[in-house]
Amino acid sequence: MNALLNWLDVRTGYKSLVREALYENVPGGARWRYVWGSTLVFTFSVQMITGLFLWMAYSPSTQTAWESVYYIQHEMTFGWLLRGIHHFTAQAMVVLLAVHLMQVVIDGAYKAPREVNFWLGLVLMQIVLGLSLTGYLLPWDQKGYWATRVATNIAGITPVIGPQVQQLLVGGTNYGHQTLTRFFAMHAGLLPALLVAFLVMHIAVFRRHGLTAPDAEWKANATFWPDQVLKDAVACLAVLAAVLLCVCLHGPGPHGGAELGAPADHTDKYDAARPEWYFLFLFQFLKFFEGTNEIYGAMVIPGAIMGFLFLMPFIGGWKLGHRFNVLFLFTLLAGVGWLTWQAVQEDRHNPDHELAVRDAEAKAARIKVLVALKGIGPVGAKQLLRDDSKTQGPVLFKKYCAGCHRYDGHDGTGTRPADVATASDLALLGTRDWIRGMMTSPADDRHFGMTRHGSFDGQTLGDRFTDGEMAKWVAENVHARLMKDEDVAAVVEFLAGQSGRADVAPLNAKQAAAGKQFFAEGSDAVSTTCYSCHEMRLKDELFESGSAGVAAGPDLTGYCSETWLREFISNPGQKKFYGKRNAMPAFADRLSEKDLNLLVEWLLHRWPEPAPPK
């Protein structure tokens, strides 16, 4: 063995290389304050390893980027761990960069003759930030997509060449395949290669000048191996432990680790767009600048600060210069901390942002359900959300219905409109509660009550509905106790059976049959039956007499079923529904067939859900 190694050494000289690497002198002995550079080398190695394996499973295109990341996270063995380590190590790297910079400045390690190495370090910092910026886009989820739009638009305000720079980054004027392929090549090719090159120079120059010992007499001298290596290893393990802790914060497994939002969709604006937390200070800083002054916040001032950092070695040579540098760095970090805090606080007290975050979380959770239920088609996962009534229903309700109606008091998406409603609250449409309300208190605010504030075709509605035929019938029969409670319950059961609402508990068949009987024939005390006004076209001898009575209310055949609701929304003024007394616009021409279906499915809770666990 020794002979073989000697043979190799004669030809390569590796032994002196190893000796040089391992027996670097550590003046004043190994110390914890020297570990930061090593932890950065360690984290970068972790990123190279995990990144390489992620690369083997990642597919950069708009139809496959999110999908392949989803596959890594949910289908591949320990994919969640791999992604989680890569994601959180990237964040650890930024923290360690800041600590390393602080330690170098405080110890005066940037001063002559180490100026060049300090500059190399600052370049490395830019490269790492570039890696983090490009990596943020690659999962192609809503967060990365919209944040990257902001970042590239900032590049676009560069004087003179801005638009060209932006187009080159984006790979055109639209964000798409080319954006992903370019960002991926930068993230996995160009930037890591640059980083390796600069890191080699950084370490080579570091070795040339040796450690900057603040107190070389502190202890006896030591060598890098094993004293300092041991401390470095412990520090690296601590970094890894912190990373793993973050990965497991939401519980280990495919649902923990790094976040994966809903797939990017340029048609679905994402109000929760924020950069990664360590860029929040820049994000907040931009809010202070108006209009064309934005360039000062985005480029001039950050550029000036970076420029100042580059000048530190010279300033450090002056009298009190070092103290000034340290003070400057601490002020800078305090400013960054303050801005970050401001950004967080502002979001925390912004109900709109909170709603946006909740919407984003709901979609991120929903897409997992849809992928599991339906699988991802060739066009990609975003189509699943576009075709999902649970996701699209609230948006459609807000757009088409919330001008008059409410959904549990809000506009479908959770926002409570400032205007007063002028029509019913449809959250319970088709449920027993809804039908019972219609039969016992049709003029309440959930049903016809709010129509008092409404108008249609230039006419105020007044008490057209609150004191209409239905309300009168309720007063005469239900409130006057002519109709028994059990009859009300029976009719509720019968009509609930007409509805296709998915979350209605199973019917009581006997009660429903009694309700049908009452609907058609009333009782001894109630002579004006439901059937006197409401059509019910069931193949049943009870309804053989044919048409309903004169004061025709809406046809209740299949009341609140998908078909009934589709027909009703399309044209509520047709004769079988409200006829001349109608006060709701027809939506047949305004809603596409697909949107109408989505809206109806959502109102009736008929979206797909996974089977409950047994």
Added chain:
Amino acid sequence: MNTTDSSAPQDCPASVEGCGDSSIPRRGFLPRFLAVAIGGVAGIVPMFSGLAVFFSPLFQRKAADGGDGFYRVVGLDELTDVPQSFKIVADRRDAWTVLRNESVGSVYLQKIGPAEIRAFNVICPHFGCAVAFRGEKKSFLCPCHNSAFALDGAVISPSPSPRNLDALEWQIRDGSVWVKFQDFIAGHKEKIANT
């Protein structure tokens, strides 16, 4: 005490730590062991997660589509005594993508009796090219390495193929031919289903 850079060890054997500077105390086994062990753990964890993902194809099983594996191919009366190739249409899963009603493979079907057929996977058991039926030679020929198979699927020697064409299970249901479609691992003498 000599602490300048030039004092770095230069002439000592690599096996002696801290040599060349008498002020540096010799270190025992423990710190060296700990340095390697702790550093090793820190390195192994990310490596493990990467390798686990890399090896995940070995841990994954083909998702069953809930059926019995038989697919309807064609009406029995459309078959003749000349082998014809038919596509098997089913839902196909390619990693994360689900492709509905896609061709998942092809079979050669030949009628040899009123309710008796032969069914072969078109894939050559040698190294996976698709064989073609040659009417004039009454045999299946592989375009890649010239393996040849008789009408009954038997390999005609000399051929590089290690086994006969892969016969598939079939059934006649209501006048239609149903085939249990399977791929088999190429290059082996035994017929091993690819699951």
